[in-house]
Each structure stands twice: as C-alpha cells, then as structure tokens.
Amino acid sequence: MLRLGLCCIFAEEPIRFRTTTAKHLLGMPRQAALARLGELCLENAAALAAAIGYCAGHGIGSFRINSQILPVKTHPEAGYGVDELPNGEAVRAAFRACGERAREAKVRLTFHPDQFVLLNSPRPEVVASSLADLAYHAEVAAWVGADVVNIHAGGVYGDKVESLARLVRAVEGLPAGVRSRLTFENDDRSFTPLDLLPVCRATGVPLVYDVHHHRCLGDGLSIEAATAAVLATWDREPLFHVSSPKAGWGSGDARPHHDFLDPADLPECWRELDATVEIEAKAKELAIRRLAGELRERGWRV
DNA sequence: AGCGGTCAAGTTGAT
DNA sequence: ATCAACTTGACCGCT
Numbered sequence: 001m002l003r004l005g006l007c008c009i010f011a012e013e014p015i016r017f018r019t020t021t022a023k024h025l026l027g028m029p030r031q032a033a034l035a036r037l038g039e040l041c042l043e044n045a046a047a048l049a050a051a052i053g054y055c056a057g058h059g060i061g062s063f064r065i066n067s068q069i070l071p072v073k074t075h076p077e078a079g080y081g082v083d084e085l086p087n088g089e090a091v092r093a094a095f096r097a098c099g100e101r102a103r104e105a106k107v108r109l110t111f112h113p114d115q116f117v118l119l120n121s122p123r124p125e126v127v128a129s130s131l132a133d134l135a136y137h138a139e140v141a142a143w144v145g146a147d148v149v150n151i152h153a154g155g156v157y158g159d160k161v162e163s164l165a166r167l168v169r170a171v172e173g174l175p176a177g178v179r180s181r182l183t184f185e186n187d188d189r190s191f192t193p194l195d196l197l198p199v200c201r202a203t204g205v206p207l208v209y210d211v212h213h214h215r216c217l218g219d220g221l222s223i224e225a226a227t228a229a230v231l232a233t234w235d236r237e238p239l240f241h242v243s244s245p246k247a248g249w250g251s252g253d254a255r256p257h258h259d260f261l262d263p264a265d266l267p268e269c270w271r272e273l274d275a276t277v278e279i280e281a282k283a284k285e286l287a288i289r290r291l292a293g294e295l296r297e298r299g300w301r302v
Numbered sequence: 303a304g305c306g307g308t309c310a311a312g313t314t315g316a317t
Numbered sequence: 318a319t320c321a322a323c324t325t326g327a328c329c330g331c332t
Binding site for chain 2: 021022023024072074075076077078114115116117118121123126129130133154155156157187189190253
C-alpha cells in the first residue's frame with residue numbers, strides 16, 4: 001500500500017512552526033538568546049505533536065520535518081547545544097514524546113536538510129558545515145524515530161566522476177547515526193538516477209527517487225526501470241517524491257511545483273508498491289486530501 | 303493589523 | 318550580472 005507524505009508545513013490547518021534569525025539572536029545577550037531559542041524549540045515540539053496527530057487522523061502516512069525545527073541550531077556563532085538551553089531536558093523529552101506518538105500512530109517521519117548540505121564540495125569548510133548539519137538532523141531523528149535524512153548528491157564542479165568519487169569517500173567517514181539514516185535523491189540539474197545508482201550500490205545509501213526531477217532531467221532510464229532499480233537500494237520502506245509542474249508539461253519551466261498533484265503524474269507502476277510517496281505540492285494537506293480521493297476513484301489503495 | 307526589508311549557508315542554468 | 322530554484326516563507330520593526 002502507498003503511504004502519502006506531507007512536507008513540512010500546512011496550508012490551512014493552523015499548525016505552525018516557529019523560527020528566528022541569527023542576526024536577531026546575536027543582538028541580544030547570550031542567555032536571553034538561549035531562553036528565546038528554548039521557547040521556540042518547545043513550541044516546535046508541540047507543533048510537531050500536532051502535525052503527527054493531524055496526519056494520523058487524516059490518512060497521511062508520513063510527515064517531513066522542517067530543518068529549522070531547532071532554529072539556528074548549527075549557525076557558527078548563534079548555534080547551540082540542546083544542553084545549553086535552560087529547558088533543554090524538556091525539549092528533548094517533548095521530542096521523544098513525538099517519537100512515541102508517531103510510532104504508535106504509524107506516521108513515518110523524515111528529514112530533508114537544505115541545499116547548503118553538500119558532502120561532495122571541494123571546499124573543506126562547506127563539507128565541515130554540512131557534517132555539522134547532518135549531525136544535528138541525526139540527533140533529532142534519533143529522538144523522534146525518523147529513519148530518513150535525505151540530501152541531494154551536491155554539485156558537479158566540472159567533473160561528475162570525481163565529484164561522485166568524493167561523495168562516496170565522504171559517506172565512508174560518516175558517524176553511524178548519520179550513516180544509518182542518510183539517503184540520496186536525484187535532482188533536476190546535475191545527478192540523475194543513472195548517475196546515483198552506482199554510488200548507492202557502492203555505499204549502501206538508499207536512493208530516494210524523485211520522478212518529477214527525473215522527468216525534468218532524464219537519463220535514458222524509463223520510469224519503470226528507474227523504479228525497479230531504486231527499489232533494490234532500500235533496506236527499509238522505500239521513499240519516493242512526486243510533484244506536478246506549475247506551468248504544465250508544455251514549453252515553460254516544468255520545475256516549479258503546482259499547488260496540487262495531477263493524479264496522472266503518479267506513475268502507474270507505483271500502484272501496487274509498499275512505499276512512501278512524499279507529495280511536493282504547495283497546497284500541502286489539501287493537495288493530499290484531493291489526491292487521495294482521486295486515486296481511490298481510480299482504484300488505488302492509499 | 304498590515305507591510306516592506308531581511309534572513310547563514312551552495313550550486314546551477316536561464317535570462 | 319542577476320535571479321530563481323531547491324523540501325518550506327517567517328520574522329522583525331515600522332507605520
């Protein structure tokens with residue numbers, strides 16, 4: 001059975017995640033900043049609990065957690081350890097409770113660190129900050145039981161072979177908590193499924209198959225062939241991404257996401273899979289509700 | 303309450 | 318050179 005996944009935020013449901021900026025925090029005394037951060041973290045834990053509850057109650061099988069769930073966590077100056085927060089223990093306990101709730105409700109939790117996390121950059125400082133960010137994601141993932149921390153393969157830097165070799169070497173040096181959750185995703189600029197399958201086979205890192213990116217940046221593999229090859233990289237429930245183009249499949253830029261998903265964009269060969277499909281659509285929970293109805297009309301089990 | 307300026311970070315390709 | 322895109326606009330300070 002397919003599990004439809006919601007990404008990060010809600011369109012209508014009044015569940016909101018808070019954040020702040022490094023600049024703001026650095027303009028106040030450190031203790032005041034830590035107190036403020038602690039409040040935001042605890043609020044975000046409450047919002048996550050609400051998000052899990054909403055998903056459980058509305059047939060949404062997974063939820064992607066925003067990378068700012070602990071705001072500004074790895075900033076070089078404004079960043080912090082959870083133990084530095086005046087309410088650090090309460091924060092940790094609240095997130096562990098989210099994990100328990102998600103486990104009971106069978107809501108899968110995932111992360112998708114942002115575009116600045118690049119394991120294959122030739123610049124050591126970029127890799128170092130990426131490692132710090134991945135460690136942070138893994139820390140929260142352990143609290144809440146998230147089994148996926150998904151990133152793109154990074155840049156090409158003029159040499160695809162060498163950049164992928166750097167990626168493999170970077171994976172080999174990762175701490176276990178990151179390594180065990182890490183996944184790669186094909187993107188719409190640089191790295192296709194055909195590029196990444198060898199890397200995933202060599203490292204054991206599963207491949208998140210984004211069929212929208214694959215349609216925007218093809219590699220000769222059919223969707224059916226890519227799906228089959230990608231499934232073999234997973235040692236747990238596979239994860240896919242899908243979206244529909246805002247501008248349609250005609251002449252314009254197909255990459256920006258539509259508010260809703262056209263059910264025709266969901267590959268027919270996914271129909272009988274046991275997998276999670278994250279729905280990347282601007283209308284969020286409304287898009288999932290509409291899609292689930294349309295798929296059921298077509299005989300899909302979601 | 304509403305609005306404009308601002309926000310930590312990398313890389314790519316279209317204009 | 319600038320900008321949008323990328324998983325996601327939200328926050329702050331002003332009127």
